[in-house]
Amino acid sequence: MARALQLAARGLYTTSPNPRVGCVIVKDGKIIGEGWHQKAGEPHAEIHALMQAGMASQGAAVYVSLEPCAHHGRTPPCADALIGAGVARVVAAAEDPNPRVSGQGLARIKAAGIEVRSGLMEAQARELNEGFFKRMVLGHPLVRIKTASSLDGKTALSSGESKWITGESARADVHRLRARSCAILTGIETVLADNPQMNVRGVETVRQPMKVVVDSCLRTPADAAVLQGAKTLIACAAPDAKKAAALEAAGAEILCLPGADGKVDLNALLSRLAQKGVNELMTEAGPRLNGALIAAGLADEWVQYVAPCLLGAAARPLFELNEPASMQQRLNWKLVDQRMLGADLRLTWRKA
Numbered sequence: 055m056a057r058a059l060q061l062a063a064r065g066l067y068t069t070s071p072n073p074r075v076g077c078v079i080v081k082d083g084k085i086i087g088e089g090w091h092q093k094a095g096e097p098h099a100e101i102h103a104l105m106q107a108g109m110a111s112q113g114a115a116v117y118v119s120l121e122p123c124a125h126h127g128r129t130p131p132c133a134d135a136l137i138g139a140g141v142a143r144v145v146a147a148a149e150d151p152n153p154r155v156s157g158q159g160l161a162r163i164k165a166a167g168i169e170v171r172s173g174l175m176e177a178q179a180r181e182l183n184e185g186f187f188k189r190m191v192l193g194h195p196l197v198r199i200k201t202a203s204s205l206d207g208k209t210a211l212s213s214g215e216s217k218w219i220t221g222e223s224a225r226a227d228v229h230r231l232r233a234r235s236c237a238i239l240t241g242i243e244t245v246l247a248d249n250p251q252m253n254v255r256g257v258e259t260v261r262q263p264m265k266v267v268v269d270s271c272l273r274t275p276a277d278a279a280v281l282q283g284a285k286t287l288i289a290c291a292a293p294d295a296k297k298a299a300a301l302e303a304a305g306a307e308i309l310c311l312p313g314a315d316g317k318v319d320l321n322a323l324l325s326r327l328a329q330k331g332v333n334e335l336m337t338e339a340g341p342r343l344n345g346a347l348i349a350a351g352l353a354d355e356w357v358q359y360v361a362p363c364l365l366g367a368a369a370r371p372l373f374e375l376n377e378p379a380s381m382q383q384r385l386n387w388k389l390v391d392q393r394m395l396g397a398d399l400r401l402t403w404r405k406a
Contacts (some may be wrong), residue, residue, distance in 0.1 A: 055117045055147055055175045061090040061099070062119045062182055067233040067259045068093050071331030073120055073150075073183040077103040079141070081114040093260065098123065100132040104139050112140035119179045121150040121172065124159040133159040136168070143169040147179035151190035185236070185333030188354070194324045195335040197352055199344050200231060201372055202359040208369035209341065214247050216370075223396035224359045226256055228338075231357060233257040235336040237287075237327060240280070241343035242269040251279045252338065263336075266327065268318050268343055272297035276304045287327075289318045320350055345373035348385065356387065356403040359395070 061076030069075075069091050077099035079087035087110075089102020097105075100122055104111055122132035122144070136144060144163050149172055150156055164170040180187055185196035202220045203209050210216035218225065232238060233254045240252060245267055252265045262284035267274055270291040280286055281304045288301060291312045298308045309326060313319030327335060337344060337353075347353045358372075378384045386406035393400050 055119070055145065057085070057088065058099075058117045058119045059147070059175060059178055059182060061088055062179075064090050065092055067257070068261065070094065070236045070261070070333060071186075073186040073333075075099040075118065075120045077116065077118040079103045079107045079111055079114050079116050081107075081110060086110045086114060095129070098129060098132050101129070101135055104135060107139075113142045115143040115145065116141050117145050117174075119147045119175075120183070121146045121148065121155060121157075122159040122163065123150065123152075123155050124162050125154045131159070131162075133162045136163060137166045141168060144171075145174055146170075146172040147174055148172070148176045151187050153190070183333075185335075189328045189331075189333050193328050194352070195236065195328050195332040196354050197324070197335050197337065197347060198231070198235070198355045198357060199337045199339075199347065199353050200228060200357045200359075201344065202228075202361070203372055204361055204363045204365040204369070206364050206366070206369075207372050208365035209372055210370040211365060212368045212370065214370075216248075219361045219363070219365075220359045220398045221361070221396040224361075224398040224400065227395050227400065228359070229254050229257050231336055232263060233259045235263045235334045236332040237264040237266050237335050239266045239268065239335055239337040239339060239343075241339045242267060242271075242273050243340050243342065244338070245269070245274055245278055245280055247340075249279045250338070251282070253283050264330075264332065266323075266335075268320070268323070268339075270317055272301065272308070274301060274306070276300045281306055289323050291316050291318050317346075320346060320352055324352060341371050341374045345375045348373060349375055354405065358401040358403065360399045360401060362397055362399075 058076040058078045062074040065074040072094045076090040087103040087107030089099045091099045124131050124133045160170050188196045238252050265286040267288045272290050286306045288306050289309045293310045311319045311322045387403040388406045390404050391402035
């Protein structure tokens with residue numbers, strides 16, 4: 055199963071909106087076939103492994119990191135392929151949270167007289183596909199906030215200058231985070247101040263993530279760099295036919311999601327992104343939007359790149375958040391990973 059999970063991770067940048075899945079087929083103590091799901095619309099992990107094993111798969115044991123599918127999507131059911139191959143045993147790390155599959159794939163295999171087990175290394179399997187699990191169960195993508203700051207928690211000088219706080223190793227790591235994400239979220243203030251491209255560079259990938267801009271009043275310029283390349287979605291709070299038409303002509307999709315105080319309804323935006331197949335959403339935004347996501351309880355993970363420098367009290371903060379009424383109401387986070395990237399420190403936090 056550890057090998058199946060290792061194979062599944064090869065699809066880290068490519069399988070969206072599908073989960074990352076690996077499969078290993080074993081017979082007489084030897085691996086006779088293995089595979090992983092490489093891209094949505096292409097054969098699943100089980101099919102690749104069965105093709106490699108050939109006729110030897112009859113009577114073999116199959117280890118797969120996610121329950122085999124039991125429905126016709128863009129590919130036929132993997133459960134039927136395993137049954138047809140005459141395997142003797144199927145071990146799944148986790149059941150598929152997709153309502154179209156959940157439990158049905160294993161049930162179909164068991165009904166065919168094949169031994170079935172599940173739950174082996176389940177925690178690791180779920181972690182690899184945490185965004186997919188969250189989208190299927192809760193109807194929201196996993197939201198990962200990325201920040202780059204000084205030791206004193208500042209993201210830019212008061213003038214707005216921020217290039218570069220962190221070094222090359224940290225910036226390269228950010229592109230790996232982008233590559234695994236289905237979409238990247240930013241706010242209009244960042245677009246106007248930095249004119250970012252918000253794409254993946256320096257990482258081999260078959261796709262670019264969708265770009266999403268929270269822009270309540272549609273102030274995004276029609277020639278903004280964020281509109282170039284991959285699909286861009288702009289979420290607004292107040293419809294303006296003329297501005298919307300100009301942005302649509304530039305290739306953007308406009309979503310009007312009015313919330314309180316003339317702002318975009320972030321909860322509704324996450325729901326719409328989940329409907330579009332977004333499993334993992336990475337935010338590269340300013341303190342206002344990041345603070346709003348945290349205050350609303352919508353952020354799941356925070357990846358903090360910390361540079362060994364100080365920018366001073368007047369520099370721009372990480373988040374704009376209201377002060378809690380008491381220490382008992384403070385927002386607590388748990389450190390789950392820490393590592394050095396050149397001279398910079400990367401800290402990964404989860405909501406406690």
